[in-house]
Amino acid sequence: MLDLKLMQNAPEVVREALDKRNSKIDVQEFTDLDDKRKALIAEVESLKAEQNKVGPEIAKRKKAGQDASDLLKRMGEVSGRVKELDRELAEVEKAEKDWMMAVPNIPHASVPVGVSEEDNPVLRYWGEKPAFDFAPKEHWEIGTALGGLDFECAAKLAGARFSISFGWCARLERALAQFMLDTQTGERGYTEVIPPFIVNKATMTGTGQLPKFEEDLFKLTDERELYLIPTAEVPLTNIYAGEVIPEEKLPVKFCAQTPCFRSEAGSYGKDTKGLIRQHQFYKVEMVNFAHPDHSYEALEDMTRSAERILEKLNLPYRTITLCTGDMGFGAAKTYDIEVWLPGQDKYREISSCSNCEDFQARRANIKFQPKDSKKKLFVHTLNGSGLAVGRCLVAVIENYQQADGSIVIPEALRPYMGGLEVVKAE
């Protein structure tokens, strides 16, 4: 959510930001609502002030045994009017809040302006693409041939966009997740967390999934209005919802491996084969709570934490800066890391690291107490994948495939695989 004061004092700044994002949201709607709200507040508050003044007078008269019927009559009218106005005000406030909740974050000044992913500049490349003296296959072909993946079985159990892994493949995925967690906690200063995988509406609203993107979520059908998390960003960021973090604790860095559940509504026909786009996948997620003065350093640090995983696995990647038109709803700046997939002959997203500045902190009311002032301020929140486990499994299979259909296990993972060096056909 944007700052109300900014909306009121500098609507043109917001309009400009929305233009850069190709958003059609009309800022004038807000201004009209806000004017109406202020007018209602002025009226209802003066009536309430009268109530507060006259109330004790009534009590005094009653105690003294005097007649107060004139005051009671007047206050009866005032009370009725106050109820009316309160109702009206609540409506306007809700409309205004709804409007605010649907507005995306303002891009940071350093974010390149652009319309689509075509306009995302590459920041850096790392690693050498593996050279094959044969035509590299896609992961699903290799994995299925080696008995590790079975998409027909998954479809029988759950439907399209699900997977099931067996044996070496299941273990490899577990190894990857564990390797990532060990790296982030052991070398990058993260505290490991196991959060709930099901959360309530308020939590989903705090990070921005609701109210706008409900169709992307899996919702439970009972009356409690619970949702399956689409990313651990949601529970991790909301750990401090409604809380004040002492300044000296910043930055707080959490990471967690969780399953992620996404409805993938609207992605029909995209990535229908293999593990790339699933309704359920594991991801190791990083979340930072940073001091506003240092959040962009934190973004660089977080991006490095994600990149380190690929470097240790010796997987080639490139890092790009998302342009204004391609950024997510809550982000002020985002780096995507794309890993090389020889089977697809393409770089594919494997991590997305964003600084949301105070956008989520304002929604979820996450503040810190600066040492040198009484005023509590909003923290900046960041989130990033470190990494998407399923896609990383894809990258390992495709980059480490051999001519005979076997897969070499990256050295960094061998301790997690009981020393296994190669996965071969039986």
Added chain:
RNA sequence: GGAGAAGUGGCCGAGUUGGCUGAAGGCGCACGCCUGCUAAGCGUGUUAUGGGCGUAAAACUCAUACGAGGGUUCAAAUCCCUCCUUCUCCGCCA
């Protein structure tokens, strides 16, 4: 699942014949005074959000907030209803 108890400010804790309690008292914290040092003591202050006014900021003023939402009433922390959370006992269970 059954039976009870409770939810007030950073914390503890008053408040229960509805009105003068944003909220006594205590602790903590901040600033000042006092003091050979420490401890103790004295004084002052100590919430958030929104509106008005206005500003570099503040000050001032009004409104709202006693788990959440709704109701009764001229008026609710105080009465009624629903929900949430926590705790205790019984049952059940990985």
